[in-house]
Amino acid sequence: MTPRTVLFTVAELLGWWIALGPLWLVLISTVDTLELVVGASCACVGAFAARGARRAVSAT
Template identity: 65%
Template sequence: MTAVELLVWWVALFALWIVLISTVDVLEVAVGSAAALVAAVAAHAARRAVRRR
């Protein structure tokens, strides 16, 4: 479940990044991918923290 949740978050956040940038090139894709991964991990951790309450 964790991997699926992270993948869903990553795809959604990466898609948002691609939609919001003006020029799609290799560097933007790499930065967007890394930023989406960091945000996906943070979102997963936040959901896990709320679930523990």
């Protein structure tokens, strides 16, 4: 992997994580520490899944 590819991958994952994290907060009823940790973890898993799905569709 070139440094440019690594930078693009990190930026894409961070972008998905930033998009999915607030979505989790909107969908829950109470915001406490445990929910923030679970939401951040689920957003991270979702970001990797979204990147994998994009790569599978575009075949790059």
